[in-house]
């Protein structure tokens with residue numbers, strides 16, 4: 001759900017600069033019931049702001065992605081709002097091949113088997129994501 005007041009409060013608390021296009025971009029992504037591509041975000045932003053420049057939209061997307069309010073679904077090249085606490089480093093997405101719905105799973109820690117593999121390679125993981133394609137309960 002898009003709670004404008006809450007977003008404004010979070011930005012104030014963290015001293016993040018919240019501009020009008022940033023707020024509108026987050027609203028567009030939040031209200032979309034499917035992951036939305038950057039180009040479509042820009043198009044929708046054009047309905048709310050007069051002639052937005054592409055960098056304005058892309059920078060706003062970057063801003064929310066950096067702060068974990070939205071996630072980039074790599075395989076779809078699209079963005080979805082974070083449905084979990086905006087504080088996790090790991091994300092998993094269950095993507096329905098039939099209806100395009102994306103469910104965010106809430107496994108925040110790297111699974112043990114992957115943790116072990118990173119340790120064996122003396123690799124320090126920062127962020128990770130996992131995308132699983134399949135069918136949702138409404139489509140199967």
Ligand SMILES: [Zn+2]
Pocket residue numbers: 068071081082083084085086088091104
């Ligand atoms: Zn998330």
Ligand SMILES: [Zn+2]
Pocket residue numbers: 096097098099100101135136137138139
């Ligand atoms: Zn489905």
